[in-house]
Amino acid sequence: MGAPETAKVRNVVLVGQGGVGKTSLAEAMLHLSGKTARLGGHAGTKPTLDYDAEEVKRGVSISTSIAPIDWKDHRINVLDAPCYPDFIGDAYAAMSVCETALFVVDAAEGPQPTTVKLWYAAEDLRLARAVFINRIDKENADYDSTMALLRERFGMRLGAVTLPWGTGDDFEGVIDIVRMKARHCEGVKQTEYDIPEEYRAQAEAARETLCELVAEADDDLMEKYLEGEPLTQDEVENLLGKAIAQRLFVPVFVGSCTRELGVHSVMDDIVTYFPSPTDYGEMPLVDGDTLKISSTDDRPVAFVFKTLNDPQQGRISFIKVLTGTLTPGIELVNARTRKGERLAHLYVMCGREMTEVGKAEAGDIIVTTKIAADTGDTLSVSGKVEAAAFQFPNSQYRIAIEAENRGDEEKLFTFVERACDADPTMHIDRDEETAQTIISAVGEAQVSVLLNRLEERTKVKAHSVPIKIPYRETIRRVASAQGRHKKQTGGAGQFGDCWLRVEPLTDGTDYEFVDEVVGGHIPRALIPAVDKGVQETMKGGVIAGFPLTGIRVAVYDGSYHPVDSNEMAFRTAARIGLQKACADASPVVLEPMENITVTIPESYAGAVMGDVSASRGRVTGMDTNDRGDTVVTATVPYAELTDYATRLRSLSRGTGDFTMEPAGYEQVPHDVQERLVKEYQDARAAGNK
Numbered sequence: 001m002g003a004p005e006t007a008k009v010r011n012v013v014l015v016g017q018g019g020v021g022k023t024s025l026a027e028a029m030l031h032l033s034g035k036t037a038r039l040g041g042h043a044g045t046k047p048t049l050d051y052d053a054e055e056v057k058r059g060v061s062i063s064t065s066i067a068p069i070d071w072k073d074h075r076i077n078v079l080d081a082p083c084y085p086d087f088i089g090d091a092y093a094a095m096s097v098c099e100t101a102l103f104v105v106d107a108a109e110g111p112q113p114t115t116v117k118l119w120y121a122a123e124d125l126r127l128a129r130a131v132f133i134n135r136i137d138k139e140n141a142d143y144d145s146t147m148a149l150l151r152e153r154f155g156m157r158l159g160a161v162t163l164p165w166g167t168g169d170d171f172e173g174v175i176d177i178v179r180m181k182a183r184h185c186e187g188v189k190q191t192e193y194d195i196p197e198e199y200r201a202q203a204e205a206a207r208e209t210l211c212e213l214v215a216e217a218d219d220d221l222m223e224k225y226l227e228g229e230p231l232t233q234d235e236v237e238n239l240l241g242k243a244i245a246q247r248l249f250v251p252v253f254v255g256s257c258t259r260e261l262g263v264h265s266v267m268d269d270i271v272t273y274f275p276s277p278t279d280y281g282e283m284p285l286v287d288g289d290t291l292k293i294s295s296t297d298d299r300p301v302a303f304v305f306k307t308l309n310d311p312q313q314g315r316i317s318f319i320k321v322l323t324g325t326l327t328p329g330i331e332l333v334n335a336r337t338r339k340g341e342r343l344a345h346l347y348v349m350c351g352r353e354m355t356e357v358g359k360a361e362a363g364d365i366i367v368t369t370k371i372a373a374d375t376g377d378t379l380s381v382s383g384k385v386e387a388a389a390f391q392f393p394n395s396q397y398r399i400a401i402e403a404e405n406r407g408d409e410e411k412l413f414t415f416v417e418r419a420c421d422a423d424p425t426m427h428i429d430r431d432e433e434t435a436q437t438i439i440s441a442v443g444e445a446q447v448s449v450l451l452n453r454l455e456e457r458t459k460v461k462a463h464s465v466p467i468k469i470p471y472r473e474t475i476r477r478v479a480s481a482q483g484r485h486k487k488q489t490g491g492a493g494q495f496g497d498c499w500l501r502v503e504p505l506t507d508g509t510d511y512e513f514v515d516e517v518v519g520g521h522i523p524r525a526l527i528p529a530v531d532k533g534v535q536e537t538m539k540g541g542v543i544a545g546f547p548l549t550g551i552r553v554a555v556y557d558g559s560y561h562p563v564d565s566n567e568m569a570f571r572t573a574a575r576i577g578l579q580k581a582c583a584d585a586s587p588v589v590l591e592p593m594e595n596i597t598v599t600i601p602e603s604y605a606g607a608v609m610g611d612v613s614a615s616r617g618r619v620t621g622m623d624t625n626d627r628g629d630t631v632v633t634a635t636v637p638y639a640e641l642t643d644y645a646t647r648l649r650s651l652s653r654g655t656g657d658f659t660m661e662p663a664g665y666e667q668v669p670h671d672v673q674e675r676l677v678k679e680y681q682d683a684r685a686a687g688n689k
Contacts, residue, residue: 007278012076020135026067026078066350077365087446095118096390100274105133114654137256139168292323304319329342336377394442400439402462436468443646521558526570588673593666599630602629604656
């Protein structure tokens with residue numbers, strides 16, 4: 001498999017709702033091109049692309065696979081991206097290095113929530129877009145309704161380039177609107193016919209729509225067309241490639257992946273009309289400059305868009321060559337770390353199979369192994385070229401994990417940390433306050449896969465547990481109390497006596513200590529012991545076991561014994577005094593609050609606002625963004641948001657997204673405080689047994 005020229009490379013990412021047949025389309029393309037002997041993943045055959053044990057078990061793609069297809073003297077790098085919501089981060093990464101996003105939709109379901117979300121992501125990346133309507137051979141398939149839904153959701157720039165030749169059981173092939181021919185395929189054999197008379201009117205109407213849309217790519221030809229002069233076949237074909245690259249036209253294909261009907265047309269049009277890497281435009285750089293993907297620029301620059309920890313191959317880095325030529329053994333510098341990286345071997349990857357190659361030209365996608373680069377890193381000779389990072393989905397699903405065996409915590413943390421380095425949609429943190437290991441991810445299934453791989457590869461068993469909420473305690477009024485500690489054990493005793501006054505701080509200060517003792521009632525050397533005793537007691541709270549905050553403590557009187565008074569005695573006295581004073585100062589529990597911004601289609605706004613109210617939150621605003629979605633802002637207790645990523649997905653049928661940021665602390669309702677105090681008291685009682 002030789003290295004293709006830049007002009008003959010097409011990088012296409014397959015995206016859409018999970019389960020609509022993206023992998024089936026890639027498998028059909030592999031088979032029809034002769035890359036595989038049988039159609040993978042169909043009629044009992046093993047898939048080439050979904051090879052991971054977790055993918056086989058779950059029946060969905062969870063990681064991007066590459067299918068390099070040689071077709072009509074071109075290389076089509078097909079990136080089969082996972083689009084199940086929990087693994088959608090890989091789709092964002094794959095889109096960042098492709099020129100075209102090919103959306104697969106079901107002929108009965110039309111564009112579903114994930115399709116819509118990824119459509120706008122592709123729009124933000126300024127990708128050319130195309131659509132493949134799959135499963136047109138199913139009983140409930142409806143081409144006209146699906147096409148109407150696509151145009152309703154994504155606009156009128158969508159136009160058919162193939163039409164179905166029959167539907168359901170009567171589906172025989174496709175009608176090629178560009179070439180105005182009917183195509184029937186039997187396996188890898190393709191036969192062309194004249195368009196059947198019963199489809200000619202529909203085909204001519206589709207041809208007229210296509211001409212209207214692509215004519216906008218050339219001012220002179222558009223003027224000619226508007227004056228009533230028809231476009232020639234050569235003009236239509238020349239305009240088609242320009243219109244797709246300029247995002248003026250979205251071609252819509254139709255077919256059946258499992259029957260391999262309509263797939264030939266997709267591959268033919270990809271190599272003929274879809275943009276090459278040099279047509280894509282310029283890659284944005286961190287410094288605000290841009291880098292044009294070019295075969296004539298002799299500076300080798302490579303962008304790492306995905307890393308994978310494979311149990312056999314180790315660390316695999318997926319690379320898009322931006323400029324120049326990469327050869328085995330080349331030394332490049334990582335722009336982020338400023339460290340050298342040696343690309344000892346270069347491979348073309350098809351599913352799991354890796355084939356070594358002698359070079360890779362600009363625009364191509366390859367893999368290499370055993371380099372330290374992370375996802376999003378840029379490698380170049382100077383180390384000064386750094387491509388801007390692409391946008392990942394929010395990782396707002398948070399859960400605590402813990403090893404089942406006490407001695408496995410370090411192995412767990414090391415494995416998960418390495419997994420998070422490879423997948424920027426996952427993060428791991430150690431919460432020192434709650435002593436929990438917290439995973440942030442896109443969704444629950446992502447964490448489940450992580451823990452399964454942890455056990456499979458390290459034999460460490462772990463499970464998820466609820467996140468502990470970092471509550472606080474404070475007081476609401478001024479109170480005073482005496483803390484007196486006296487202990488006599490036969491020898492030297494202990495004696496400490498202090499009067500403390502506590503009062504709430506309202507300026508956001510956590511703690512303030514004031515020494516108001518006069519007349520030497522407590523020696524100056526022992527005053528710091530009172531302060532220390534107060535702070536030690538504050539860590540464990542006074543009513544529910546949570547840290548005490550927002551208080552001023554003044555020591556204003558006391559007494560001491562010249563022999564038995566010492567630092568330990570006054571620390572103990574301070575603890576007693578603080579607990580007694582706070583008990584009379586209306587102690588309350590505070591909970592962390594979050595400001596959330598939720599973006600959903602208008603039809604789900606009522607459900608979201610109702611859920612906010614049911615979650616003890618308050619809606620603070622509602623607006624509409626430039627895409628017509630509703631944006632709800634609210635303030636909600638953090639305790640009610642630990643499962644919000646899952647809840648919002650259910651409320652909005654996968655269409656919603658949200659962000660959140662800390663909004664300080666507020667007093668919990670009385671019933672919540674009673675529950676927290678009881679839980680604390682019960683735990684203490686159980687611990688004393």
